Amino acid sequence: MIPTIKQPPLLRAAYGAYVALFFVYLALPLTVVAVFAFNDSQFPSLPWDGFTWAWFFGDARPMIGVFHERPILRAVGTSGFVALFVALMSVAVGTSNAFLFNRYSFRGKGLLYVLMLLPLVIPGIVLGISILVFSSTVANTAWDVGNIDIQALRPGLFLVILGQFSFIATIATLVVSARLQKFDRTLEEAALNLGADRLTAVRTITIPFLAPAMIGAVVVAFLMSFENFNTTLMLVGS
Template sequence: MIPTIPQPRAARIAYGAYVALFFVYLALPLTVVGVFAFNNGQFPSLPWEGFTWNWFFGDERPMIGVFHERSILRAMGTSVFVAFCVALLSVAVGLSNAFLFNRYQFRGKSLLYVVMLLPLVIPGIVLGISILVFSSTVANAAWDAAKVDIQALRPGLPLVILGQFSFIATIATLVISARLQKFDRSLEEAALNLGAGKLTAVRTITIPFLAPALIGAMVVAFLMSFENFNTTLMLVGSDAPLTIAMFDRLKEGSTPLLNAVSLLLMLGSSLLALVMILFQRRR
């Protein structure tokens, strides 16, 4: 609906109802998950058995809270470590890719750009299986040839980081490239004319201009890594990130503990997004 074009009253009401229903559709499942994190019962379902904080702070079974559940806390720490590593790698490679595709012309550039985008259209579980098969083949070949066991190519955190990085780096590249395309290169040329070296001009002029995109790309990469499940499931070892740990718990039966974890994740993600928005507005 175009606001500047007069619309019949019935059309405006229908459009408003559609928008309201759309947001209810998005918010209602999250609201239900959050509400049942405070249910004083063993199952996150009706009937409501009273309000409690035990699923967050309880220290006695069966109602042990998130902050006293060591396996969940360990999984959270693993997810934060993996997400931080993936975010750093993705932003570093994304920055290099952005300069490569925006500043240079070379044969096969279009083909290379398409190859970079391919991980975005490949299902995560297929990507995970492919990486697992390839890495296992290389590790087995190294063992057969030289009796060298390359643990980084076996299921575990290094392989999880590489697997997530394989497609999240593409997202970081697109975010940074969009900002770099708006940069006025005459500013770099002015710095060069004043005696600055090329690297100095990029470091003091271009990188500060890209700072909002770099921060945004890092936040997006962190969140995408933290919530990733399909690719991680194929590559995980004994140290399970939070999504895998929650999946294993869910197979045993859902409890409000998982609702409490989900609520904390929603609040954390919202706070991180809010900080990023405020930072970009200040810039």
């Protein structure tokens, strides 16, 4: 609904009810899981047997806390490392892509833009398998032809980062591009007229303007990488 247009009370009530139900639908499962994480029971279900911190800090079976599960802590640490690396790479490349598609005109620009968007419409498991097949083919060819073992192209951490970066960078590009399209280029021109070079104008005027979008892109990229499963499963190896 448009706030400036007066709406019938019934329509406003229906819209408010819809929004409330929508957020309840999103939040209720998470709330239930969060509540039962403190249930003094071996199973996350009713009845409620009392409040406990054992599922977080317990050190004895059968209720060993998550902070005493070394495999889980290592997995969270690895996921955080990958997510941070992917987020920083994606925003750096995404910002460059935003300048490329917003500031320059060249032959094949439309095709290149479509190719950039393709990873978003390809299922994650298909994307992971495709990257795995391609990288394994290159690695095997290098070994067969030149007896060169390229471990980075084998299933592992590097390939996971590469696979996640292939589609998360596109999202970062779209986020930064949306902000860059609102930028008034006369500000840069004024800086150039006052004696600044192109790099200084971009660094002191354009980048600060893009900072909110870049920070938002880092957060989005980090969360998408941290929760990614399909692509990671295909590329992580055993």
